[in-house]
Amino acid sequence: MIEFRGVSKSFDGKAVLHDLDWCIAPGEQWQVRGASGIGKTTLLRLLMGLETPDAGCITGREGLRFLPVFQEDRLVEHWSAVGNVSLVCADAARVRTLLCALLPEDALDQPVRTLSGGMRRRVALARALAAEGDVLVLDEPFAGLDAQTERQAAQVIAAQRAGRTLVLVSHGSEALLQGFHTLSLNE
Numbered sequence: 001m002i003e004f005r006g007v008s009k010s011f012d013g014k015a016v017l018h019d020l021d022w023c024i025a026p027g028e029q030w031q032v033r034g035a036s037g038i039g040k041t042t043l044l045r046l047l048m049g050l051e052t053p054d055a056g057c058i059t060g061r062e063g064l065r066f067l068p069v070f071q072e073d074r075l076v077e078h079w080s081a082v083g084n085v086s087l088v089c090a091d092a093a094r095v096r097t098l099l100c101a102l103l104p105e106d107a108l109d110q111p112v113r114t115l116s117g118g119m120r121r122r123v124a125l126a127r128a129l130a131a132e133g134d135v136l137v138l139d140e141p142f143a144g145l146d147a148q149t150e151r152q153a154a155q156v157i158a159a160q161r162a163g164r165t166l167v168l169v170s171h172g173s174e175a176l177l178q179g180f181h182t183l184s185l186n187e
Helices: 042-049 081-086 092-102 117-130 147-160
Strands: 002-011 014-024 029-033 055-059 066-069 136-139 165-169 181-184
Touching: 002 042, 002 092, 002 117, 002 136, 014 117, 029 042, 042 165, 055 081, 066 165, 081 092, 081 117, 081 181, 092 147, 117 136
Parallel strands: 029 165, 029 181, 066 136, 136 165
Antiparallel strands: 002 014, 002 055
């Protein structure tokens, strides 16, 4: 169990999170909601240990492997979709199968710099799903996707999650996020 107890975080004197308590049990699915700039990305960075709280503590992360999709895709621009996902998964058949569930087949071997923003987003998502790890941390995984592609990506996430804990920030459709616990961040 990952537990936030009294966690607070500020930047330049501005409180982003204040006295947050939150528990995440293994295998749970969480959606983090709140207005833009409220601290959702900061919360995910704290969860993964990329930021440290100013007050309070976070326990239960020891030994866990986090699988992030950041707001930026963070892809190797001159490599193909296959090459980018192969960085985290040596099973070539699995890489291609996963990518084919998210992209047209003719896009798999193109340099990702030539792909649309939505296609690049799906490559970043495939990379997180293909990796071995414990907690999927997805920051706006549906950004740049139309409604149909968003549904397709949500189905792939559900199929590939394999019981791993999932924490997701999304302004996506409520229908896509059925069965999720919700953490609402308020000002």
